[in-house]
Amino acid sequence: MEFFQPSSLREALELRADHPEAVPIAGGTDLMVELNFGRRRPGAILDISRLPELQRIGREGDRVVLGPGVPYARIIRELPDQVALVQAARTVGSPQIRNRGTVGGNLGTASPAGDALPALAVYDAEVVLASTSGSRRLSWRDFLVGPKRNALAPDELIVSVEWTAPRGPGSFSKVGTRNAMVIAIAGMGLQLDESSRSLRLAMGSVGPTILRAPEAETFGAGVLDEAGAWSNPGAAVSATALARFGELAAAAARPIDDVRGTAAYRRHACAVLARRALAWALDDRRLRAA
Amino acid sequence: MLVRLNVNGEWREAEAWPGASLLSMLRDDLGLWGSKNGCEQGECGSCSVWFDRELVCACLVLAAQADGRHVETVESLAAAGSLHPVQRAFLDAGAVQCGFCTPGLEVAVADLLQRDPDPTEETIREALSGNLCRCTGYQKILDAVHLAADRMEQGTP
Numbered sequence: 328m329e330f331f332q333p334s335s336l337r338e339a340l341e342l343r344a345d346h347p348e349a350v351p352i353a354g355g356t357d358l359m360v361e362l363n364f365g366r367r368r369p370g371a372i373l374d375i376s377r378l379p380e381l382q383r384i385g386r387e388g389d390r391v392v393l394g395p396g397v398p399y400a401r402i403i404r405e406l407p408d409q410v411a412l413v414q415a416a417r418t419v420g421s422p423q424i425r426n427r428g429t430v431g432g433n434l435g436t437a438s439p440a441g442d443a444l445p446a447l448a449v450y451d452a453e454v455v456l457a458s459t460s461g462s463r464r465l466s467w468r469d470f471l472v473g474p475k476r477n478a479l480a481p482d483e484l485i486v487s488v489e490w491t492a493p494r495g496p497g498s499f500s501k502v503g504t505r506n507a508m509v510i511a512i513a514g515m516g517l518q519l520d521e522s523s524r525s526l527r528l529a530m531g532s533v534g535p536t537i538l539r540a541p542e543a544e545t546f547g548a549g550v551l552d553e554a555g556a557w558s559n560p561g562a563a564v565s566a567t568a569l570a571r572f573g574e575l576a577a578a579a580a581r582p583i584d585d586v587r588g589t590a591a592y593r594r595h596a597c598a599v600l601a602r603r604a605l606a607w608a609l610d611d612r613r614l615r616a617a
Numbered sequence: 618m619l620v621r622l623n624v625n626g627e628w629r630e631a632e633a634w635p636g637a638s639l640l641s642m643l644r645d646d647l648g649l650w651g652s653k654n655g656c657e658q659g660e661c662g663s664c665s666v667w668f669d670r671e672l673v674c675a676c677l678v679l680a681a682q683a684d685g686r687h688v689e690t691v692e693s694l695a696a697a698g699s700l701h702p703v704q705r706a707f708l709d710a711g712a713v714q715c716g717f718c719t720p721g722l723e724v725a726v727a728d729l730l731q732r733d734p735d736p737t738e739e740t741i742r743e744a745l746s747g748n749l750c751r752c753t754g755y756q757k758i759l760d761a762v763h764l765a766a767d768r769m770e771q772g773t774p
C-alpha cells in the first residue's frame with residue numbers, strides 16, 4: 328500500500344490523475360473503520376486532510392462556501408446561521424467524530440443515512456468537483472446517484488460545496504434509538520425561503536438516497552399562502568394542515584425494512600418529523616416577528 | 618513508511634504500515650498502552666487522545682496522517698508523577714470498575730473541563746456521548762466529573 332500526502336490541491340489532483348486507485352482520506356471516520364476491519368485494502372491512500380484549499384468556510388456575497396475538509400465541529404462554530412446544517416452536524420456521532428468527520432466525507436460515502444445530506448438537499452447545494460483537466464459543478468441531486476454511490480470520477484476530488492444562503496427558518500431532526508452516536512432511522516431537513524415564499528423538505532435513511540418531498544413542499548407553501556402566514560407570521564395554520572403536510576412527506580418516502588427499523592416505522596417517523604419541523608419553523612417565525 | 622510525531626512532548630518515530638491507525642502505532646510501536654483498543658470503529662472512545670489539541674479517536678486517525686503532528690495521550694495526564702485531578706476524582710468517586718473505559722473517559726473529561734470548567738449535567742452527558750462504559754452505569758462517572766470540576770475550580774488536588 329502506498330501513501331501520498333500532498334500539501335496543495337494542485338499536487339493532490341496530479342497524484343489523483345496518476346494514481347486513480349488511491350483512495351482519498353479526509354477525517355477518516357468512515358474509511359478507517361473499513362481499513363481497521365480489513366473490509367477495504369486500497370492500493371494507495373491519498374491524505375487530503377492537509378490541503379488548505381479544502382478548508383474554506385464562510386460567506387461570499389449571498390453564497391455560502393464550505394470546503395469539503397472542514398470538520399463538523401468547525402461548521403457548528405463558524406456557520407451558526409445555517410441552522411439546518413448546524414443541527415445536522417450536531418447530531419453526527421460524538422465530539423470525537425465531529426472533530427474529524429467532514430461534509431466531503433459524508434458526500435464521498437454517500438450513505439442514505441448521511442446526516443449532512445438532507446441539509447445540503449434543502450439548500451439545493453452544488454458540489455464542485457475538480458481534476459487536473461478542470462472543474463464541474465453538480466447539483467446535490469446529480470451528485471448523489473444511489474445508495475453509497477456518487478458521481479465522483481476516479482481522477483476527481485470534491486473541492487467545494489456551495490449554496491445560496493436561505494432567508495427563513497430551517498431545521499434538521501432525526502429519529503434513532505439514542506440521542507447521540509446513532510445512525511438515523513429517519514432524518515428530516517426543512518428550509519423555508521421567505522424570498523420565494525417556498526419551502527424545501529428532504530429526507531434521509533428512508534430511500535436509496537436523499538429524497539425531496541415535492542408534493543409536501545407545494546402543499547406546505549400553499550398552506551402558508553392561504554393562511555396569509557408568509558406576510559403575517561402570527562397567522563394560524565391549522566393542525567389538520569400540519570398533519571396533511573406530514574402525510575405527504577411520508578408518501579414521498581421509499582423506505583425498506585432493515586436492522587434499524589421497518590419501512591412502516593420509517594414512514595410514520597417521516598410524517599411526525601415533517602409535521603414537527605413545519606410547526607417549529609412557524610413558531611420560529613412568530614417569535615422573530617414578536 | 619517512517620512516521621515521526623510528537624507524543625506527550627517528545628518526538629518519536631516508528632516504521633508504520635500505511636494503513637495502520639494512530640492507535641496501533643501508539644500501542645504496538647511506541648509502547649503506550651494507556652489508550653485502549655475497544656472497538657476500532659469510533660464507537661467506544663476508549664482510544665481517545667488529543668490530536669493537535671483536538672479530542673479524537675486514535676483508531677480513526679491514520680498513523681501516517683499524524684506525521685509531524687502533536688499527540689497527547691492519557692499518559693500525559695499524570696506527567697508530573699502525581700495524578701491529574703480528573704484521575705484522582707475518578708478514584709475517589711468510585712468511577713472505575715474494570716477500568717477499560719477509564720483512560721479514554723479521563724481524556725474526554727479533561728478535554729471538557731479545559732473548555733468548560735463548570736459544565737452542566739447536560740453538557741457533561743453530551744461531551745461524554747462518545748465514550749462507552751459497560752460497568753458503572755455512568756452515574757459515578759458523572760459524580761467524578763462534578764468532583765473534578767469542583768476541585769479544579771478551588772485549586773485543590
Ligand SMILES: Cc1cc2nc3c(=O)[nH]c(=O)nc-3n(C[C@H](O)[C@H](O)[C@H](O)COP(=O)(O)OP(=O)(O)OC[C@H]3O[C@@H](n4cnc5c(N)ncnc54)[C@H](O)[C@@H]3O)c2cc1C
Nearest residue numbers: 353354355356357358419420429432433435441442485659
Ligand atoms: C462512531 C461513528 C459515528 C458516526 N455517526 C455518524 C452520524 O451520526 N451521522 C453521519 O452522517 N455519519 C456518521 N458517521 C460517519 C462519518 O463520520 C461521516 O460520514 C463523516 O462525514 C465522514 O467524513 P470523513 O471526513 O471522516 O470521511 P473519510 O472517512 O475521510 O472519507 C469518507 C469517503 O469520502 C471520500 N472523500 C472524503 N473527502 C473527499 C473529497 N474531498 N473528495 C472526494 N472524496 C472524498 C473518501 O475517499 C472516502 O471514500 C459516524 C462514524 C463513526 C465512526
Ligand code: FES
Nearest residue numbers: 655656657662676
Ligand atoms: S477503539 Fe477507538 S473508539 Fe473504540
Ligand code: FES
Nearest residue numbers: 714715750751752
Ligand atoms: S469501568 Fe468497565 S467499562 Fe467502564
